[in-house]
Amino acid sequence: MADTAIDLIGGVATQEINFQxxxxALRADNGLRGSxxxxxxxxxTTAKLDQYLHSYGPMIESQWEHIAPCLAGIAPPTFWIDYGCGQGLAGLLxxxxxxxxxxxxxxxxxxxxPSAMALARAAAIYGRMAPAATVTSLCERFDDLSEGDLPNPHAGSTLHLFSNSLDVPGFDPLALLTKTLRPGHHTILSVSHDRDFNGGTPRIEGVKAAFExxxxxxxxxxxxxMLERFTCDNPSQxxxxxWLCELEVNDG
Structure with a gap:
């Protein structure tokens, strides 16, 4: 079934592409939050994508708004990797x-x-936000990623964006970053719900400790x-x- 969101994204002026x-335009309470x-x-399904926007959009928006000062100190990258990009909400924010x-x-x-339907929306969103960039989409789980899947980017710096994904169990985060951290300058930016169960913050702390x-x-x-905890401004508080990490990967 075709996703009408793709045509919707393509029909809006670039300057109007934003999270709000x-x-x-797409959020809907379809009674599917439990799924x-x-x-x-x-x-x-698109109905679940729209439910996600309805149910979790305010939390994700509040997370990124809170860490906005961190964004101001990041030098613009030439290569951008969005891990577990979903439908592109972190990129929009x-x-x-x-x-x-x-x-x-x-x-x-x-x-x-890993969701083909979410990935199609994210690719459409990023294509509108950065029309001069080459967008590569990989419909894969993190542990299935191989170095051969990665594009060969232009020289420059890389931003590694994790929105509620580095803390999720079921994959090896160090193995994943070993595949994507090539020689050069990198910024890792991970934003998640702070918890100590079902993966959670201890996984992020473990990666941070391994790097240090x-x-x-x-x-x-x-x-x-630097790793900081905070309280969101969304209704559920x-x-x-x-976790923000800037580093150089040595060549050789």
Whole structure:
């Protein structure tokens, strides 16, 4: 079944592509919240995508609005990887909060997402936000990703974007980043719900500790690595956590 959202995205002026427009146009309470597994299900229908926008959009929006000051200190990358991109909500919010500045120099975009329906929406969104960039879509789970799947980007820096995905169990986060961290400058930005069960913040803390291990100093030069917890401004006052890491991967 065709997703009418794709045509909707293609028919809107570039300057009108933003989170509020997207959620207002498509969100719907279809009585399917329980099927979303607290936002972790691989979505297989447009009705569930629209339910996700309705049920979890305010939480994700509040998470990214809270960490907006972190975005201001990130140099615009040339390569952008959105891990578990869903239907592109994090990309929309980052673009909104930086008024397009972070996407301004991006030439290559890699989207990784196991839901084909969500991935199609995300590719359409990113294609409108960064029309000069090459968008590569991989409909895969993280552990199925191989280095051969990755595009060969132009020289420059890479932004690794994780929105409620680095904390999810069922994959090896260090193995994943080993495949995508090539020599050069990288920024890892992970925003998630702060919890200590079903994966959660301890997984993020584990990756952070592994990167900061003195034994990794010959491979990684960490410029800064900060993890902060916060309370969202959405009605449920949910807890959030952000990890921001800027580093250089040494060549050889």
């Amino acid at each position: 427009w997207f959620r207002s 979303l597994d607290y936002g972790h299900a691989v979505i297989d 980052v673009n909104d909060l930086t008024q397009g500045a972070l996407l301004a120099l991006v030439r290559d975009i890699l989207l990784i997402e 291990n003195p034994g990794m100093a010959h491979q990684l030069n960490i410029h800064r690595s 949910s807890k959030g956590v952000v």
